[in-house]
Amino acid sequence: MTELGTALRGYERQDGRKGIRNVVAVAYLVECAHHVAREIVMLNRDAAHVIGFPGCFPNPYSQGIMERLCTHPNVGAVLLVSLGCESFNRYKLEQAVEESGRPVHTIVIQNDGGTRRSIEQGQRWVAERVAELQSAPTVPMDVSELVVGTVCGGSDGTSGITGNPAAGRAFDRLVAEGATCIFEETGELIGCEDIMASRARTPELAVELRHAVEKAATYYATLGFGSFAAGNADGGLSTIEEKSLGAYAKSGQSEISGLIKPGDIPPRGGLYLMDVVPDGEVRFGFPNISDNAEIVEMMASGAHMTLFVTGRGSVVGSALSPVIKIAANPHMYERLTDDMDINAGRVLTGEADLAEVGDEIYGLILALAAGEKSKSEALGHTEFILTYKSFEPIGPACLPV
Amino acid sequence: MTDTDSRLLLLSPQDNVFVLRAAIKAGETIRIGRLDITVPDRLGIGHKVARGAIRDGEPIIKYGAPIGSATRDIAVGEHVHIHNIKSNYTPTHSLTEARETYERNRAGGWHD
Incomplete structure:
Protein backbone atom coordinates (compact mmCIF):
# COMPACT_ATOMS: atom_id res chain seq x y z
CA MET A 1 0.00 0.00 0.00
CA THR A 2 1.12 3.53 -0.73
CA GLU A 3 2.53 5.37 2.30
CA LEU A 4 0.18 7.87 3.87
CA GLY A 5 1.21 11.33 2.87
CA THR A 6 2.32 10.27 -0.61
CA ALA A 7 1.66 13.23 -2.83
CA LEU A 8 -1.56 12.72 -4.75
CA ARG A 9 -1.65 13.59 -8.42
CA GLY A 10 -4.66 13.96 -10.67
CA TYR A 11 -5.67 14.66 -14.26
CA GLU A 12 -6.78 18.26 -14.41
CA ARG A 13 -10.06 19.00 -16.21
CA GLN A 14 -11.32 22.24 -17.70
CA ASP A 15 -13.96 22.66 -14.96
CA GLY A 16 -11.25 22.64 -12.28
CA ARG A 17 -11.95 19.14 -11.01
CA LYS A 18 -9.22 16.50 -11.09
CA GLY A 19 -9.49 12.85 -12.00
CA ILE A 20 -7.76 9.91 -10.30
CA ARG A 21 -8.19 7.80 -13.46
CA ASN A 22 -8.08 8.71 -17.14
CA VAL A 23 -10.39 6.30 -18.91
CA VAL A 24 -12.28 6.39 -22.20
CA ALA A 25 -16.03 6.13 -21.65
CA VAL A 26 -17.76 4.19 -24.43
CA ALA A 27 -21.44 5.04 -24.05
CA TYR A 28 -24.28 3.19 -25.77
CA LEU A 29 -27.36 5.35 -26.04
CA VAL A 30 -29.92 2.56 -26.29
CA GLU A 31 -29.72 -1.19 -25.57
CA CYS A 32 -29.68 -1.81 -29.34
CA ALA A 33 -26.15 -0.31 -29.43
CA HIS A 34 -24.87 -2.18 -26.37
CA HIS A 35 -23.25 -5.07 -28.22
CA VAL A 36 -21.25 -2.77 -30.49
CA ALA A 37 -20.05 -0.75 -27.47
CA ARG A 38 -19.04 -3.93 -25.63
CA GLU A 39 -17.08 -5.22 -28.62
CA ILE A 40 -15.32 -1.87 -29.02
CA VAL A 41 -13.82 -1.97 -25.52
CA MET A 42 -12.80 -5.64 -25.75
CA LEU A 43 -9.27 -4.79 -26.89
CA ASN A 44 -8.78 -2.12 -24.19
CA ARG A 45 -10.79 -3.34 -21.24
CA ASP A 46 -8.64 -1.64 -18.58
CA ALA A 47 -8.54 1.75 -20.25
CA ALA A 48 -11.99 1.94 -21.84
CA HIS A 49 -15.24 1.24 -19.96
CA VAL A 50 -18.76 0.73 -21.24
CA ILE A 51 -21.55 2.86 -19.77
CA GLY A 52 -24.96 3.50 -21.26
CA PHE A 53 -28.69 3.85 -21.10
CA PRO A 54 -30.89 1.01 -22.34
CA GLY A 55 -34.22 2.79 -22.88
CA CYS A 56 -35.62 4.12 -26.14
CA PHE A 57 -37.97 6.64 -24.48
CA PRO A 58 -36.64 10.09 -23.58
CA ASN A 59 -35.94 10.80 -19.90
CA PRO A 60 -34.39 14.05 -18.61
CA TYR A 61 -32.92 12.28 -15.55
CA SER A 62 -30.93 9.74 -17.56
CA GLN A 63 -29.90 12.37 -20.11
CA GLY A 64 -28.54 14.46 -17.23
CA ILE A 65 -26.81 11.52 -15.55
CA MET A 66 -25.14 10.50 -18.84
CA GLU A 67 -23.86 14.07 -19.28
CA ARG A 68 -22.44 14.04 -15.75
CA LEU A 69 -20.79 10.67 -16.29
CA CYS A 70 -19.29 11.59 -19.65
CA THR A 71 -17.78 14.70 -18.04
CA HIS A 72 -16.74 12.89 -14.83
CA PRO A 73 -13.23 13.82 -13.68
CA ASN A 74 -12.03 10.21 -14.17
CA VAL A 75 -13.05 10.33 -17.85
CA GLY A 76 -10.56 11.60 -20.42
CA ALA A 77 -12.41 10.93 -23.69
CA VAL A 78 -15.87 9.78 -24.77
CA LEU A 79 -17.12 7.61 -27.62
CA LEU A 80 -20.90 7.70 -28.08
CA VAL A 81 -22.48 4.67 -29.76
CA SER A 82 -25.93 5.33 -31.15
CA LEU A 83 -28.12 2.95 -33.13
CA GLY A 84 -29.56 6.00 -34.88
CA CYS A 85 -33.30 5.91 -34.27
CA GLU A 86 -33.41 6.01 -30.44
CA SER A 87 -34.90 8.95 -28.55
CA PHE A 88 -31.76 9.77 -26.55
CA ASN A 89 -30.52 13.28 -27.43
CA ARG A 90 -27.01 12.39 -28.68
CA TYR A 91 -26.49 15.88 -30.10
CA LYS A 92 -26.87 17.50 -26.68
CA LEU A 93 -24.64 14.89 -25.02
CA GLU A 94 -21.91 15.25 -27.65
CA GLN A 95 -21.98 19.04 -27.26
CA ALA A 96 -21.73 18.80 -23.45
CA VAL A 97 -18.66 16.56 -23.72
CA GLU A 98 -17.05 18.76 -26.35
CA GLU A 99 -17.61 21.87 -24.23
CA SER A 100 -15.91 20.08 -21.32
CA GLY A 101 -12.70 19.98 -23.37
CA ARG A 102 -12.65 16.22 -23.88
CA PRO A 103 -12.20 14.43 -27.20
CA VAL A 104 -15.59 13.06 -28.28
CA HIS A 105 -16.81 11.10 -31.28
CA THR A 106 -20.22 9.65 -32.14
CA ILE A 107 -20.74 6.45 -34.08
CA VAL A 108 -24.23 5.99 -35.52
CA ILE A 109 -24.52 2.31 -36.38
CA GLN A 110 -27.29 2.84 -38.95
CA ASN A 111 -25.16 5.43 -40.81
CA ASP A 112 -21.72 3.91 -40.30
CA GLY A 113 -22.12 0.56 -42.01
CA GLY A 114 -23.63 -1.66 -39.33
CA THR A 115 -22.13 -3.79 -36.59
CA ARG A 116 -18.76 -4.84 -38.00
CA ARG A 117 -17.71 -1.49 -39.43
CA SER A 118 -18.93 0.39 -36.35
CA ILE A 119 -16.87 -1.88 -34.11
CA GLU A 120 -13.76 -1.44 -36.27
CA GLN A 121 -14.17 2.32 -36.37
CA GLY A 122 -14.76 2.45 -32.62
CA GLN A 123 -11.77 0.26 -31.79
CA ARG A 124 -9.48 2.50 -33.87
CA TRP A 125 -10.77 5.66 -32.19
CA VAL A 126 -10.47 4.17 -28.70
CA ALA A 127 -6.94 2.86 -29.34
CA GLU A 128 -5.81 6.35 -30.41
CA ARG A 129 -7.38 8.01 -27.35
CA VAL A 130 -5.99 5.39 -24.94
CA ALA A 131 -2.50 6.07 -26.26
CA GLU A 132 -2.96 9.81 -25.71
CA LEU A 133 -4.51 9.46 -22.26
CA GLN A 134 -1.77 7.15 -21.01
CA SER A 135 0.84 9.82 -21.52
CA ALA A 136 -1.33 12.71 -20.29
CA PRO A 137 0.31 14.97 -17.67
CA THR A 138 -0.85 15.02 -14.04
CA VAL A 139 -0.92 17.83 -11.49
CA PRO A 140 -0.68 17.81 -7.69
CA MET A 141 -3.96 17.03 -5.97
CA ASP A 142 -5.04 17.56 -2.36
CA MET B 1 -24.91 -8.30 33.00
CA THR B 2 -21.25 -9.05 33.71
CA ASP B 3 -22.23 -12.69 33.56
CA THR B 4 -23.42 -12.50 29.98
CA ASP B 5 -21.87 -14.68 27.30
CA SER B 6 -18.99 -12.95 25.50
CA ARG B 7 -20.50 -14.03 22.15
CA LEU B 8 -23.47 -11.73 22.83
CA LEU B 9 -22.96 -8.09 22.02
CA LEU B 10 -25.04 -5.36 23.66
CA LEU B 11 -24.93 -2.35 21.31
CA SER B 12 -26.76 0.12 23.53
CA PRO B 13 -27.85 -0.01 27.21
CA GLN B 14 -31.54 0.45 26.27
CA ASP B 15 -31.54 -2.52 23.87
CA ASN B 16 -33.76 -5.54 24.52
CA VAL B 17 -31.74 -7.71 22.08
CA PHE B 18 -28.16 -8.92 21.88
CA VAL B 19 -26.30 -9.33 18.57
CA LEU B 20 -24.28 -12.51 18.02
CA ARG B 21 -20.58 -11.86 17.61
CA ALA B 22 -20.15 -15.45 16.34
CA ALA B 23 -22.40 -18.27 15.16
CA ILE B 24 -23.87 -20.56 17.83
CA LYS B 25 -24.55 -24.22 17.06
CA ALA B 26 -27.80 -26.03 17.83
CA GLY B 27 -27.69 -27.53 21.31
CA GLU B 28 -25.08 -25.07 22.62
CA THR B 29 -25.80 -23.05 25.74
CA ILE B 30 -25.72 -19.28 26.00
CA ARG B 31 -25.51 -17.46 29.31
CA ILE B 32 -27.65 -14.37 29.91
CA GLY B 33 -27.33 -13.00 33.43
CA ARG B 34 -27.80 -16.05 35.67
CA LEU B 35 -29.68 -18.06 33.05
CA ASP B 36 -28.19 -20.79 30.87
CA ILE B 37 -30.30 -21.17 27.75
CA THR B 38 -29.97 -24.01 25.27
CA VAL B 39 -30.17 -22.88 21.65
CA PRO B 40 -32.55 -25.17 19.72
CA ASP B 41 -31.41 -24.22 16.18
CA ARG B 42 -28.15 -22.85 14.78
CA LEU B 43 -27.91 -19.04 15.01
CA GLY B 44 -25.76 -17.19 12.48
CA ILE B 45 -23.33 -14.35 13.15
CA GLY B 46 -25.13 -11.00 13.27
CA HIS B 47 -28.46 -12.55 14.35
CA LYS B 48 -30.27 -11.39 17.51
CA VAL B 49 -31.50 -13.02 20.72
CA ALA B 50 -33.80 -11.51 23.35
CA ARG B 51 -32.04 -9.94 26.32
CA GLY B 52 -35.18 -10.40 28.45
CA ALA B 53 -38.80 -11.42 27.94
CA ILE B 54 -40.52 -9.31 25.26
CA ARG B 55 -44.32 -9.10 25.08
CA ASP B 56 -46.35 -9.31 21.88
CA GLY B 57 -46.60 -5.78 20.41
CA GLU B 58 -43.64 -4.33 22.32
CA PRO B 59 -40.96 -2.44 20.39
CA ILE B 60 -37.68 -4.21 19.63
CA ILE B 61 -34.80 -1.90 20.58
CA LYS B 62 -31.35 -2.18 18.93
CA TYR B 63 -28.73 0.62 18.65
CA GLY B 64 -30.98 2.29 21.27
CA ALA B 65 -33.68 2.77 18.63
CA PRO B 66 -36.83 0.86 17.63
CA ILE B 67 -36.33 -1.60 14.75
CA GLY B 68 -39.88 -3.01 14.72
CA SER B 69 -42.44 -4.70 17.01
CA ALA B 70 -42.86 -8.17 18.45
CA THR B 71 -45.62 -10.20 16.76
CA ARG B 72 -45.85 -12.63 19.71
CA ASP B 73 -44.37 -13.13 23.16
CA ILE B 74 -40.61 -13.74 22.98
CA ALA B 75 -38.73 -15.52 25.78
CA VAL B 76 -35.32 -14.47 27.10
CA GLY B 77 -32.55 -15.93 24.91
CA GLU B 78 -34.95 -16.71 22.07
CA HIS B 79 -33.94 -15.95 18.46
CA VAL B 80 -35.46 -12.56 17.50
CA HIS B 81 -36.11 -12.44 13.78
CA ILE B 82 -38.76 -12.28 11.05
CA HIS B 83 -40.79 -15.11 12.64
CA ASN B 84 -41.54 -13.05 15.77
CA ILE B 85 -41.03 -9.35 14.89
CA LYS B 86 -42.21 -7.08 12.08
CA SER B 87 -41.30 -3.71 10.59
CA ASN B 88 -43.37 -0.67 11.49
CA TYR B 89 -42.88 0.52 7.87
CA THR B 90 -42.79 -2.11 5.09
CA PRO B 91 -43.05 -5.92 5.32
CA THR B 92 -39.82 -7.92 5.11
CA HIS B 93 -39.23 -10.09 2.07
CA SER B 94 -37.46 -13.38 2.62
CA LEU B 95 -36.83 -16.59 0.66
CA THR B 96 -36.86 -18.75 3.82
CA GLU B 97 -40.13 -20.49 2.93
CA ALA B 98 -39.13 -20.96 -0.73
CA ARG B 99 -35.80 -22.46 0.32
CA GLU B 100 -37.39 -24.81 2.87
CA THR B 101 -39.89 -26.04 0.28
CA TYR B 102 -37.11 -26.50 -2.28
CA GLU B 103 -34.92 -28.45 0.16
CA ARG B 104 -37.83 -30.62 1.28
CA ASN B 105 -38.80 -31.34 -2.33
CA ARG B 106 -35.24 -32.05 -3.40
CA ALA B 107 -34.77 -34.47 -0.49
CA GLY B 108 -38.02 -36.18 -1.47
CA GLY B 109 -37.10 -36.41 -5.14
CA TRP B 110 -39.48 -33.51 -5.97
CA HIS B 111 -42.56 -35.70 -5.26
CA ASP B 112 -43.87 -35.05 -1.78
Missing part, protein backbone atom coordinates in the same frame (compact mmCIF):
# COMPACT_ATOMS: atom_id res chain seq x y z
CA VAL A 143 -7.16 15.28 -0.17
CA SER A 144 -9.67 18.12 0.03
CA GLU A 145 -10.27 17.74 -3.72
CA LEU A 146 -11.46 14.15 -3.33
CA VAL A 147 -15.12 13.20 -3.59
CA VAL A 148 -15.92 9.84 -2.00
CA GLY A 149 -19.27 8.09 -1.95
CA THR A 150 -20.46 5.23 0.21
CA VAL A 151 -23.04 2.53 -0.34
CA CYS A 152 -23.78 -0.79 1.26
CA GLY A 153 -25.08 -3.93 -0.37
CA GLY A 154 -25.65 -7.51 0.57
CA SER A 155 -25.98 -6.24 4.12
CA ASP A 156 -26.32 -8.56 7.10
CA GLY A 157 -26.39 -8.26 10.87
CA THR A 158 -22.66 -7.53 10.93
CA SER A 159 -22.69 -4.60 8.47
CA GLY A 160 -24.11 -2.11 10.94
CA ILE A 161 -21.66 -2.94 13.72
CA THR A 162 -18.37 -3.30 11.81
CA GLY A 163 -18.06 -2.14 8.18
CA ASN A 164 -20.56 0.71 8.22
CA PRO A 165 -19.30 2.47 11.37
CA ALA A 166 -15.70 1.90 10.19
CA ALA A 167 -16.54 3.57 6.86
CA GLY A 168 -18.09 6.35 8.96
CA ARG A 169 -14.76 6.82 10.76
CA ALA A 170 -12.98 7.17 7.41
CA PHE A 171 -15.62 9.69 6.33
CA ASP A 172 -15.07 11.71 9.50
CA ARG A 173 -11.34 11.97 8.73
CA LEU A 174 -11.97 12.96 5.12
CA VAL A 175 -14.57 15.60 6.04
CA ALA A 176 -12.20 17.02 8.67
CA GLU A 177 -9.61 17.44 5.91
CA GLY A 178 -12.03 19.29 3.66
CA ALA A 179 -12.95 16.42 1.31
CA THR A 180 -16.48 15.81 0.03
CA CYS A 181 -18.29 12.70 1.24
CA ILE A 182 -21.68 11.48 0.05
CA PHE A 183 -23.94 8.89 1.66
CA GLU A 184 -27.26 7.80 0.27
CA GLU A 185 -30.23 5.51 -0.06
CA THR A 186 -32.91 7.43 1.79
CA GLY A 187 -34.97 4.21 1.57
CA GLU A 188 -32.37 2.70 3.89
CA LEU A 189 -32.56 5.57 6.38
CA ILE A 190 -36.16 4.83 7.33
CA GLY A 191 -36.36 5.04 11.11
CA CYS A 192 -33.27 7.33 11.32
CA GLU A 193 -35.11 10.59 10.55
CA ASP A 194 -34.77 12.12 14.01
CA ILE A 195 -31.12 11.33 14.74
CA MET A 196 -30.11 12.35 11.22
CA ALA A 197 -32.04 15.63 11.26
CA SER A 198 -30.27 16.58 14.50
CA ARG A 199 -26.95 16.64 12.57
CA ALA A 200 -28.12 19.09 9.90
CA ARG A 201 -26.17 22.30 9.47
CA THR A 202 -29.35 24.42 9.61
CA PRO A 203 -32.94 23.84 10.87
CA GLU A 204 -34.19 24.31 7.30
CA LEU A 205 -31.86 21.54 6.08
CA ALA A 206 -33.11 19.31 8.94
CA VAL A 207 -36.64 19.68 7.56
CA GLU A 208 -35.41 18.72 4.06
CA LEU A 209 -33.57 15.64 5.39
CA ARG A 210 -36.69 14.52 7.22
CA HIS A 211 -38.85 15.07 4.14
CA ALA A 212 -36.48 13.02 1.99
CA VAL A 213 -36.81 10.00 4.29
CA GLU A 214 -40.59 10.43 4.60
CA LYS A 215 -40.80 10.52 0.81
CA ALA A 216 -38.79 7.28 0.64
CA ALA A 217 -41.01 5.57 3.22
CA THR A 218 -44.14 6.51 1.26
CA TYR A 219 -42.58 5.50 -2.06
CA TYR A 220 -41.51 2.06 -0.87
CA ALA A 221 -44.80 1.50 0.98
CA THR A 222 -46.62 2.10 -2.32
CA LEU A 223 -44.37 -0.41 -4.05
CA GLY A 224 -45.05 -2.95 -1.30
CA PHE A 225 -41.42 -3.78 -0.57
CA GLY A 226 -38.78 -1.94 1.41
CA SER A 227 -35.19 -1.61 0.23
CA PHE A 228 -34.54 -5.03 1.69
CA ALA A 229 -33.39 -8.17 -0.14
CA ALA A 230 -34.06 -11.76 0.88
CA GLY A 231 -30.38 -12.24 1.76
CA ASN A 232 -30.56 -9.42 4.32
CA ALA A 233 -32.96 -11.57 6.36
CA ASP A 234 -30.72 -14.66 6.02
CA GLY A 235 -27.95 -12.54 7.48
CA GLY A 236 -29.96 -11.71 10.60
CA LEU A 237 -31.57 -8.41 9.63
CA SER A 238 -35.27 -8.54 10.46
CA THR A 239 -36.73 -5.20 9.36
CA ILE A 240 -35.97 -2.19 7.16
CA GLU A 241 -35.56 -0.04 10.29
CA GLU A 242 -32.85 -2.36 11.57
CA LYS A 243 -31.07 -2.34 8.21
CA SER A 244 -31.40 1.46 8.12
CA LEU A 245 -29.85 2.08 11.53
CA GLY A 246 -26.88 -0.02 10.44
CA ALA A 247 -26.63 1.71 7.06
CA TYR A 248 -26.84 5.13 8.71
CA ALA A 249 -23.57 4.44 10.54
CA LYS A 250 -21.73 4.85 7.19
CA SER A 251 -22.32 8.59 7.44
CA GLY A 252 -20.03 8.93 10.48
CA GLN A 253 -20.47 11.75 12.99
CA SER A 254 -19.83 14.90 10.96
CA GLU A 255 -22.30 17.71 10.54
CA ILE A 256 -24.49 17.19 7.44
CA SER A 257 -23.71 20.04 5.04
CA GLY A 258 -26.42 19.49 2.47
CA LEU A 259 -28.92 17.38 0.61
CA ILE A 260 -28.29 16.63 -3.07
CA LYS A 261 -30.03 14.63 -5.76
CA PRO A 262 -28.26 12.36 -8.28
CA GLY A 263 -26.12 14.48 -10.59
CA ASP A 264 -25.93 17.51 -8.28
CA ILE A 265 -22.27 18.32 -7.65
CA PRO A 266 -21.64 19.28 -4.00
CA PRO A 267 -20.50 22.93 -4.02
CA ARG A 268 -17.74 22.49 -1.39
CA GLY A 269 -16.26 19.96 1.01
CA GLY A 270 -18.43 18.37 3.69
CA LEU A 271 -20.88 15.54 4.22
CA TYR A 272 -23.90 15.30 1.92
CA LEU A 273 -26.96 13.07 1.85
CA MET A 274 -28.04 12.01 -1.63
CA ASP A 275 -31.81 11.73 -2.02
CA VAL A 276 -32.15 8.89 -4.52
CA VAL A 277 -35.92 8.39 -4.39
CA PRO A 278 -37.78 9.99 -7.32
CA ASP A 279 -40.18 12.89 -6.82
CA GLY A 280 -43.87 12.86 -7.60
CA GLU A 281 -46.12 9.86 -8.00
CA VAL A 282 -44.57 6.38 -8.17
CA ARG A 283 -43.37 5.79 -11.72
CA PHE A 284 -40.81 3.52 -13.40
CA GLY A 285 -40.68 1.01 -10.52
CA PHE A 286 -38.13 0.67 -7.74
CA PRO A 287 -35.80 3.64 -7.22
CA ASN A 288 -32.51 1.72 -7.48
CA ILE A 289 -33.01 -1.80 -8.74
CA SER A 290 -29.57 -3.02 -7.61
CA ASP A 291 -26.42 -1.70 -5.94
CA ASN A 292 -24.65 -0.47 -9.08
CA ALA A 293 -27.47 2.00 -9.73
CA GLU A 294 -26.43 3.68 -6.47
CA ILE A 295 -22.76 3.69 -7.44
CA VAL A 296 -23.66 5.26 -10.79
CA GLU A 297 -25.51 8.07 -9.02
CA MET A 298 -22.53 8.65 -6.72
CA MET A 299 -20.33 9.01 -9.80
CA ALA A 300 -22.84 11.36 -11.42
CA SER A 301 -22.35 13.64 -8.42
CA GLY A 302 -18.61 13.48 -8.92
CA ALA A 303 -17.46 10.62 -6.68
CA HIS A 304 -13.90 9.60 -7.55
CA MET A 305 -14.44 6.29 -5.80
CA THR A 306 -17.08 4.54 -3.71
CA LEU A 307 -16.80 2.65 -0.43
CA PHE A 308 -18.97 -0.46 -0.55
CA VAL A 309 -19.68 -2.22 2.75
CA THR A 310 -20.97 -5.77 2.39
CA GLY A 311 -21.88 -8.51 4.84
CA ARG A 312 -23.22 -11.23 2.55
CA GLY A 313 -20.43 -10.58 0.05
CA SER A 314 -21.10 -8.45 -3.02
CA VAL A 315 -18.35 -8.79 -5.64
CA VAL A 316 -19.23 -5.84 -7.90
CA GLY A 317 -17.00 -2.99 -8.98
CA SER A 318 -17.88 -0.18 -11.34
CA ALA A 319 -17.08 1.40 -14.65
CA LEU A 320 -15.17 4.73 -14.44
CA SER A 321 -14.57 4.89 -10.66
CA PRO A 322 -12.97 2.30 -8.39
CA VAL A 323 -14.95 0.61 -5.63
CA ILE A 324 -13.42 -0.30 -2.25
CA LYS A 325 -14.96 -3.48 -0.90
CA ILE A 326 -15.26 -3.55 2.90
CA ALA A 327 -16.16 -6.98 4.32
CA ALA A 328 -18.29 -6.64 7.45
CA ASN A 329 -18.49 -10.35 8.21
CA PRO A 330 -15.26 -12.22 9.10
CA HIS A 331 -16.56 -15.57 7.73
CA MET A 332 -17.51 -14.02 4.40
CA TYR A 333 -14.07 -12.36 4.27
CA GLU A 334 -12.47 -15.80 4.50
CA ARG A 335 -14.62 -17.11 1.64
CA LEU A 336 -14.21 -14.06 -0.62
CA THR A 337 -10.75 -12.76 0.28
CA ASP A 338 -9.85 -12.19 -3.38
CA ASP A 339 -12.77 -9.77 -3.72
CA MET A 340 -12.48 -7.88 -0.43
CA ASP A 341 -10.15 -4.92 0.13
CA ILE A 342 -10.74 -4.53 3.88
CA ASN A 343 -11.71 -7.01 6.60
CA ALA A 344 -13.89 -5.04 9.03
CA GLY A 345 -14.99 -8.38 10.50
CA ARG A 346 -11.86 -8.10 12.66
CA VAL A 347 -13.94 -5.83 14.88
CA LEU A 348 -16.13 -8.82 15.78
CA THR A 349 -13.26 -11.24 16.31
CA GLY A 350 -11.53 -8.69 18.54
CA GLU A 351 -8.47 -8.29 16.26
CA ALA A 352 -9.07 -4.58 15.59
CA ASP A 353 -11.28 -1.73 16.71
CA LEU A 354 -13.40 0.59 14.58
CA ALA A 355 -10.79 3.36 14.64
CA GLU A 356 -8.10 1.02 13.26
CA VAL A 357 -10.32 -0.26 10.47
CA GLY A 358 -11.41 3.32 9.73
CA ASP A 359 -7.76 4.35 9.41
CA GLU A 360 -7.11 1.40 7.12
CA ILE A 361 -10.00 2.49 4.86
CA TYR A 362 -8.72 6.06 4.86
CA GLY A 363 -5.25 4.84 3.88
CA LEU A 364 -6.65 2.77 1.03
CA ILE A 365 -8.65 5.76 -0.26
CA LEU A 366 -5.41 7.74 -0.55
CA ALA A 367 -3.62 4.78 -2.14
CA LEU A 368 -6.34 4.42 -4.77
CA ALA A 369 -6.23 8.14 -5.43
CA ALA A 370 -2.48 7.72 -5.97
CA GLY A 371 -3.13 5.06 -8.61
CA GLU A 372 -3.25 1.75 -6.76
CA LYS A 373 -6.04 -0.55 -7.97
CA SER A 374 -8.79 -1.89 -5.73
CA LYS A 375 -9.51 -5.63 -5.82
CA SER A 376 -12.64 -5.30 -7.97
CA GLU A 377 -10.81 -2.94 -10.30
CA ALA A 378 -7.90 -5.37 -10.74
CA LEU A 379 -10.39 -8.18 -11.39
CA GLY A 380 -11.85 -6.15 -14.26
CA HIS A 381 -15.25 -5.45 -12.72
CA THR A 382 -16.93 -2.62 -14.64
CA GLU A 383 -20.61 -3.09 -13.77
CA PHE A 384 -22.96 -0.31 -14.77
CA ILE A 385 -26.72 0.23 -14.70
CA LEU A 386 -28.89 3.25 -15.39
CA THR A 387 -32.67 3.23 -15.57
CA TYR A 388 -35.60 5.65 -15.61
CA LYS A 389 -36.32 8.15 -12.84
CA SER A 390 -37.75 11.64 -12.46
CA PHE A 391 -36.72 14.38 -10.05
CA GLU A 392 -37.60 17.95 -9.18
CA PRO A 393 -34.60 20.25 -8.64
CA ILE A 394 -33.45 20.71 -5.02
CA GLY A 395 -34.58 23.84 -3.16
CA PRO A 396 -32.31 26.52 -1.59
CA ALA A 397 -32.64 25.02 1.93
CA CYS A 398 -30.82 21.89 0.72
CA LEU A 399 -27.46 23.63 0.30
CA PRO A 400 -27.10 26.24 3.07
CA VAL A 401 -24.25 28.69 2.42
